[in-house]
Amino acid sequence: MSLPVMKLPTKALVLGGANGMLGRAMVSALREAGVDTLAASSADVDYFDADDLDDFLDEHEPDCLVNAVAYTQVDQAEDQPEEAYRLNASLPALLGVAAEERGLRLVHFSTDFVFDGKKGAPYLPTDEPNPLSVYGASKLAGEQSLQALDLPGLLVLRTAWLFGPGKTNFVRRILELAAERKELKVVADQFGSPTLTTDLARLTVALLKNGATGLLHAVNSGQASWHELAAEAVRLAGLDCRVLPIPTSGYPTRAVRPANSVLDMKDTVPLAGYTPRHWREALVEYMESFPTVTV
Ligand SMILES: NC(=O)c1ccc[n+]([C@@H]2O[C@H](COP(=O)([O-])OP(=O)(O)OC[C@H]3O[C@@H](n4cnc5c(N)ncnc54)[C@H](OP(=O)(O)O)[C@@H]3O)[C@@H](O)[C@H]2O)c1
Structure with a gap:
């Protein structure tokens, strides 16, 4: 789908732009593209207080909201479903209503964990979701609450396996562990789409x-x-640590993760106008640009 408006927003408000891993990347990418961009955090506005949110939007008058706020602790969500749903389902719905009332564009991020991993091929946006975890179910509820609204400027982007500067993530954690140990065991039977936050932010701006x-x-x-x-990551960092493959059963976690959540980009590429680079290239940039992660 595409809007007749083929232009960037004039003023963007990135919720989660002050502290979030993707939020920060979104703020930088929008500013690089020349968009007047405000990074917001929960210290600036209580997203769940309708009056506070209204006042904040009145004060800043964005024409685009970017929601990078989420409850992202996948295992912890199993024990805190109310909080996961509050942030991942109720908040997008509130933002959707605000965007609808004000005629704003709204960008919202969702996850590959909406799928159950049984497809045996990369997932298309049209494939049936069937989340295996509270986190996945709460994110799916967020998508659905937005899709139920009449929002012509709504862009929901499902992303996956994020790594990037500014916050700890899987790659960074592995490098920290590999610097301390001679051997690491890592799950080898779950497949996904590793993604650099700064690449995702540039892609979002192009879209x-x-x-x-x-x-x-x-x-x-x-x-x-x-x-x-x-x-x-360990090879690129030149660390002396063997990384051994183990099955999912060798690393039990609170939340069940899909065995295959690779996302198919065939619908996105023509709209973006380019194919995002391979994750291996993105990983090289991440490691070169942020050498502190190699410990
Ligand atoms: N990380 C991944 O691998 C991954 C994979 C697939 C999809 N996604 C999606 O991508 C988006 C961005 O993820 P991310 O990894 O960048 O997330 P993140 O770094 O964990 O940032 C989440 C943001 O939400 C805010 N937040 C959390 N709890 C809050 C609360 N109770 N009240 C107000 N704000 C709160 C945080 O602010 P504070 O830091 O100030 O609390 C932070 O700005 C999310 O929609 C996520 O579901 C992520």
Whole structure:
């Protein structure tokens, strides 16, 4: 789907832009593209207080909201479903209503964990979701609450396996562990789409610029298991640590994760106007630009 408006927003408000891993990348990418961009956090506005949110939007008058706020602790969500749903389902719904009332564009991020992983091929946006975890179910509820509204400027981007500057993430954690140990065991039978936050942010800006709307997948090219991603990061860092493959059963977690959540980009690429680079290239940039992660 595409809007007749083929232009960037004039003023963007990024919720979660002050502290979030993706939020910060979104603020930088929008500013680089020349968009007047405000980074907001819960210290600036109580998102759940309708009057406070109204006043905040009146004060700043954005024409685009970017929601990078989420409850992202996948295992912890199993024990805190109310909080996960509050942030991942109720908040998008509130923002959707505000965007509808004010005629704003709204960008919202969702996840590959809406899928059950049984497809045996990369997932398209049209594939049936069937989340295995509270986190996945709460994010799906967020998508659905937005899709139920009449929002012509809505862009929902499902992304996956994020790594990037500014906050801890799987790659960074692996490098920290690999610096301390001679051997690491990493799950090799779950496959996904590793994605650099700064690449995702640039892709999002391209999609906004081209007037893309609707539900799309947004990840780097290629696919990997957690083991492949970890092994490549350790290799690039030149660390003396063996990364051994183990099955999911060897690393029990509170939340069940899909065995395959690779996201298909065929609908997104024509709207973006380019194919995002392979995650291996993105990982090289991450490691080169942020050498502190190599410990
Ligand atoms: N990380 C991944 O691998 C991954 C994979 C697939 C999809 N996604 C999606 O991508 C988006 C961005 O993820 P991310 O990894 O960048 O998230 P993140 O770094 O965990 O940031 C989440 C943001 O939400 C805010 N937040 C959390 N709890 C809050 C609360 N109770 N009240 C107000 N704000 C709160 C945080 O602010 P404070 O830091 O100030 O609390 C932070 O700005 C999310 O929609 C996520 O579901 C992420």
